[in-house]
Amino acid sequence: MTGRLRGVGQQGWARGDARSRWLALVVAMLAGLVLACAEEQPASTERAPISPHAAWLLEPPQLGVGQITNLELAVVTPPGYTVEPYRPPPVPPGLELLASETLDVERQGARWIHRTRLRLRATATGARVWPAGAVGVEGPGGDAAELPLPEHPIEIVSVLPEYPDRVTPFGARAPVLAEGRATPFWAPALFGAATALAGVALVALARRRRRADARAAAVAETPAGPSAGERARSQLDVVRSRSEAAPFDAAHELSLALRRFVDARFGADTAGRCIEELREGAAPFTARSRWPALLEILSGLDELRFRPDSDAAARDALAARLAGLIERADRFVEDAEPQGSPR
Numbered sequence: 001m002t003g004r005l006r007g008v009g010q011q012g013w014a015r016g017d018a019r020s021r022w023l024a025l026v027v028a029m030l031a032g033l034v035l036a037c038a039e040e041q042p043a044s045t046e047r048a049p050i051s052p053h054a055a056w057l058l059e060p061p062q063l064g065v066g067q068i069t070n071l072e073l074a075v076v077t078p079p080g081y082t083v084e085p086y087r088p089p090p091v092p093p094g095l096e097l098l099a100s101e102t103l104d105v106e107r108q109g110a111r112w113i114h115r116t117r118l119r120l121r122a123t124a125t126g127a128r129v130w131p132a133g134a135v136g137v138e139g140p141g142g143d144a145a146e147l148p149l150p151e152h153p154i155e156i157v158s159v160l161p162e163y164p165d166r167v168t169p170f171g172a173r174a175p176v177l178a179e180g181r182a183t184p185f186w187a188p189a190l191f192g193a194a195t196a197l198a199g200v201a202l203v204a205l206a207r208r209r210r211r212a213d214a215r216a217a218a219v220a221e222t223p224a225g226p227s228a229g230e231r232a233r234s235q236l237d238v239v240r241s242r243s244e245a246a247p248f249d250a251a252h253e254l255s256l257a258l259r260r261f262v263d264a265r266f267g268a269d270t271a272g273r274c275i276e277e278l279r280e281g282a283a284p285f286t287a288r289s290r291w292p293a294l295l296e297i298l299s300g301l302d303e304l305r306f307r308p309d310s311d312a313a314a315r316d317a318l319a320a321r322l323a324g325l326i327e328r329a330d331r332f333v334e335d336a337e338p339q340g341s342p343r
Contacts, residue, residue, distance in 0.1 A: 050111055052077040052137045052145065056130065056152040063122040064159040068098065071130065071154075075114040075147065079107070080140035083114040089131045094124035094156055099306050122156040129153055228264035229337040232257055236333070240326050247318045251304040254322070258301075258329050262287065262294060265336055275299050290336055297332065300325050 057072040075083050091097045099119040106113040130152040138144045226234075235257035243250045259270040266287040270278060275298055283291035304318055304325075 050076065050078055052081060052147055054135055054147045054149055056149070058152065058154065062155045062157060064157055065122055065125055066159065068119065068121045071118040071120055071152070073116040073118070073135070073149070075135060075137065077112050077114065077137055078139075079110070079112055081112060081114075082138050084136040084138075086116040086133075086135055088118060089133055091120075092128050092131065094122065094126055094128045095130075095154065096121040096123050120154075122154075125156050125158050127153065127155055227337070228261050229333055231264075232261035232333045233330070235260075236326060236330055240323075243322045243326060244319045247322050248305065251301050251322055251325075254326060254329060255298060255301040255305065258294070258297065258332070261333055261336075270298075275302055287336070290332065293328075293332060297325055297328050 052075065054073065054075045057074055059070065063069055073086055077083065085102055086100070088097055088100055097118060098121055101117045101119075103115040103117055106115070132151045133149040134146045135149060136144060136146050235253065239250045239254045239257065242253070256271070262268050262270050266284045268284045268287065273281070275295065278295060278298070287294070300321070304322060
């Protein structure tokens with residue numbers, strides 16, 4: 001009996017050794033497969049060479065009337081490629097092109113991203129489409145190609161649902177406080193502080209009045225400085241000298257000089273307002289007859305200031321247009337000066 005048990009035990013151990021050997025063989029095969037896959041993995045993850053392609057990016061995709069957005073053209077190329085400057089086509093109705101800017105090239109290892117940003121304003125509701133076009137690219141070896149640009153849909157919606165109780169038109173600038181917003185909690189305290197300051201200001205005003213009487217004689221003897229017209233003509237001479245070499249910079253300086261003259265001569269506030277605000281706002285009483293001519297000159301300058309840079313031939317045409325605007329601004333200053341002022 002004891003011999004039989006010993007024989008059965010030896011057979012069980014033999015079977016256990018066989019199973020262990022098979023298990024070790026299976027584990028070794030699986031380890032070999034894992035190592036083989038790990039060695040081949042880097043070759044499978046290598047990126048294929050990219051080809052130049054272009055796409056439009058719009059954020060947000062849906063605009064409200066009066067909203068300003070950025071429409072970006074992204075051209076992706078291999079390293080070393082150059083992209084021709086994008087020339088915006090005629091703007092479709094319902095949109096207004098405010099500016100065009102070529103951004104710095106973004107270099108990301110195996111690809112370069114060339115971007116052009118167009119700043120647009122929505123002016124009318126409806127489904128709009130930015131026109132299709134093409135942009136040229138050139139490789140490091142001089143091989144040139146032209147990438148097609150597809151049309152890009154732009155949806156413009158009304159903003160009236162957001163303001164159901166509004167019965168008057170919107171202005172050129174957004175209100176500081178939205179309609180229906182509660183009065184800030186600090187308004188009563190501010191009103192009380194303003195009342196106290198008003199009392200202090202009355203006392204200070206009486207003292208300043210006495211000091212002003214004492215200084216009147218000295219001020220009367222002080223020679224007067226150049227008039228607003230003289231300062232404007234001096235600035236126009238500087239603009240005229242720079243109009244051919246730097247027409248864009250000269251257009252900026254001319255617009256600012258003319259605005260400063262109008263503000264000093266008629267007590268207006270044009271230096272900090274865009275042309276849309278000046279059209280919507282009321283003209284100063286003393287400048288009503290001259291206001292349309294002023295807006296025409298400023299509008300013509302805006303067309304020069306806010307358009308993309310171009311080649312030499314186009315810059316010569318811009319310089320010629322700027323020369324005509326300088327002469328119109330010179331006549332405007334001369335006609336707007338009071339009679340008898342020095343020329």
